[in-house]
Amino acid sequence: MLAGRAASGERARYTVGTILSTLGISHEFVSAADVDGAGPLSRGVYLVVGTADGGLMDRICRETAVVVLPDPDLESTAPDSVLPEPRTQNPEPALAPKQFRMLSQPTQGGHLVGIAADLVGLAFKLLARDEEYGVSARDDHDRFLWSGSPLSATDLGPRPLVSEYAHLLLACLLEGCLQTRQPVIRKEFWPHGKPMAGCLTHDVDVVKRGKLGRGVAVRDVRGALSSLVRGRLGRAATQISTIAGTAASDKDPYWSFDRITTMEEARGYRSTYYFMAGNRHPEDAVYSLVEPSIAELMAKLEGSGCEIGLHGSYLSSVDVEMLRSLKAELEGKLGHAVVGHRNHFLRFRAPDSWRAQESVGFAYDATLGFSDREGFRGGHAFPFFPYDLVADRPMGLLEIPLAIMDMSLSKYRKLRGADAEDAMETVLRQTRSVNGLATLLWHNTSFFDPEFPGGGSLYESALDWLAENQCYVAPANEIAGWWKAREAVRLSPLMDGRVGWRMEAPEEIDGLVLRIGLPDAESSPRVGGQVPLALSRDGTDHLLEYGPLPAGFAMDIEYS
Numbered sequence: 001m002l003a004g005r006a007a008s009g010e011r012a013r014y015t016v017g018t019i020l021s022t023l024g025i026s027h028e029f030v031s032a033a034d035v036d037g038a039g040p041l042s043r044g045v046y047l048v049v050g051t052a053d054g055g056l057m058d059r060i061c062r063e064t065a066v067v068v069l070p071d072p073d074l075e076s077t078a079p080d081s082v083l084p085e086p087r088t089q090n091p092e093p094a095l096a097p098k099q100f101r102m103l104s105q106p107t108q109g110g111h112l113v114g115i116a117a118d119l120v121g122l123a124f125k126l127l128a129r130d131e132e133y134g135v136s137a138r139d140d141h142d143r144f145l146w147s148g149s150p151l152s153a154t155d156l157g158p159r160p161l162v163s164e165y166a167h168l169l170l171a172c173l174l175e176g177c178l179q180t181r182q183p184v185i186r187k188e189f190w191p192h193g194k195p196m197a198g199c200l201t202h203d204v205d206v207v208k209r210g211k212l213g214r215g216v217a218v219r220d221v222r223g224a225l226s227s228l229v230r231g232r233l234g235r236a237a238t239q240i241s242t243i244a245g246t247a248a249s250d251k252d253p254y255w256s257f258d259r260i261t262t263m264e265e266a267r268g269y270r271s272t273y274y275f276m277a278g279n280r281h282p283e284d285a286v287y288s289l290v291e292p293s294i295a296e297l298m299a300k301l302e303g304s305g306c307e308i309g310l311h312g313s314y315l316s317s318v319d320v321e322m323l324r325s326l327k328a329e330l331e332g333k334l335g336h337a338v339v340g341h342r343n344h345f346l347r348f349r350a351p352d353s354w355r356a357q358e359s360v361g362f363a364y365d366a367t368l369g370f371s372d373r374e375g376f377r378g379g380h381a382f383p384f385f386p387y388d389l390v391a392d393r394p395m396g397l398l399e400i401p402l403a404i405m406d407m408s409l410s411k412y413r414k415l416r417g418a419d420a421e422d423a424m425e426t427v428l429r430q431t432r433s434v435n436g437l438a439t440l441l442w443h444n445t446s447f448f449d450p451e452f453p454g455g456g457s458l459y460e461s462a463l464d465w466l467a468e469n470q471c472y473v474a475p476a477n478e479i480a481g482w483w484k485a486r487e488a489v490r491l492s493p494l495m496d497g498r499v500g501w502r503m504e505a506p507e508e509i510d511g512l513v514l515r516i517g518l519p520d521a522e523s524s525p526r527v528g529g530q531v532p533l534a535l536s537r538d539g540t541d542h543l544l545e546y547g548p549l550p551a552g553f554a555m556d557i558e559y560s
């Protein structure tokens with residue numbers, strides 16, 4: 001059994017809860033009074049966040065492991081401070097997990113594990129986007145950029161630091177279990193125990209390239225004429241041949257949906273498309289949901305198992321009423337509820353955008369990413385429930401963070417060919433190293449090669465990478481559904497003298513895998529009754545894989 005003791009208040013509890021849930025570890029919070037009371041600590045693993053007093057240390061007994069993290073700094077700079085300065089010239093040593101040493105020592109029959117780094121405080125500030133509150137340095141589209149983050153002054157990049165801290169804490173907990181010969185059970189991250197997940201998404205901003213028909217734009221013709229006039233014959237010839245090529249095809253080059261579907265279906269993948277539901281600002285889409293071609297497209301995509309979500313207007317990122325009406329408009333056209341949202345231009349302001357989406361009833365948001373840099377804006381390569389620093393409360397909306405946007409590589413970073421591929425692979429490898437989720441955003445326009453050289457083939461190589469690495473790949477609504485159903489699964493110790501756990505799944509779930517580490521190599525888990533599952537081994541761990549489970553399923557897992 002693992003118990004987390006929150007040092008103080010909601011913030012520590014939120015952060016510890018988020019990290020342990022990510023790791024698939026069932027836990028309960030016990031009050032300081034319970035732990036600080038007299039008598040020896042009962043058998044188990046205790047996570048103490050904050051100072052572990054001498055009395056507690058004296059009460060560690062056989063089969064008790066205590067994992068101690070320092071008193072967290074949870075004081076936010078929000079809401080009205082300016083951009084916080086990095087604390088040191090080079091903050092890397094204070095942030096990078098490779099710098100943190102684990103202390104592990106036996107004590108009076110039990111065991112003590114500790115790390116002298118404030119994982120909880122650091123994780124909290126990254127997840128809650130503390131650095132974005134009250135920041136005046138935003139770009140022309142009112143966006144907080146990677147270049148405005150103090151972390152950009154380090155070599156770390158927008159790495160999944162919170163996820164790395166989570167794995168570090170896992171290592172501490174497992175060390176405590178190992179040293180005190182205690183069993184440990186946790187939920188694997190993704191269905192069927194896949195090592196990583198990918199989420200494929202497309203924002204539909206523009207569907208027609210030009211006004212001249214067949215995707216030829218006025219700017220193409222002007223460009224070619226200007227080259228001719230200036231005597232740049234080679235360039236003019238290329239431009240004319242592009243125009244001819246565009247005009248010769250029967251489809252507008254921005255109408256790349258068949259190509260995207262073909263690429264994804266060839267690998268058994270489906271994706272999410274975010275459509276705009278109105279034109280409220282000059283930067284918004286120029287198509288309309290009432291156009292027959294758009295209605296047909298959405299029906300076809302849904303028919304093939306893709307998700308349609310709302311691409312919020314340039315203006316609706318903090319406008320609750322506009323967001324509500326756009327959601328209703330898209331739902332009216334689709335004939336069912338829309339659960340997911342990503343804002344146009346990745347416009348986002350914490351906590352107002354999260355609040356707006358939560359209050360109009362979205363299940364998840366997929367906006368959280370930097371426009372100008374691939375990587376993890378909240379430092380976490382997993383879905384998570386955000387924290388509202390002003391109201392001081394965890395939110396009910398799930399964030400599915402963005403990892404890689406096509407435009408970050410091409411437009412903002414100006415990376416081409418192998419350079420773009422390297423930048424993309426770096427993020428994918430970082431995600432794999434923490435068993436995380438990489439959400440990709442590829443616009444339908446990026447598949448028009450003359451304008452976005454290599455955009456389509458880069459997407460295809462991302463799909464190949466996900467396939468080669470045996471990733472679980474799904475649209476965002478299914479990722480959100482999996483994450484919530486997995487989080488709801490409870491694992492509690494059996495209380496009636498038997499050794500093992502009771503597993504309860506309040507929601508329907510398919511592909512749940514439990515990873516069980518037992519103190520004796522000869523031990524193995526036992527389950528009773530006819531249940532859809534498979535037992536296998538991974539090193540010394542036992543893996544229990546379930547098939548589809550109905551809501552309310554429960555089962556005892558014993559071992560001997």
Ligand SMILES: [Zn+2]
Pocket residue numbers: 203204205311343344345346
């Ligand atoms: Zn957009």
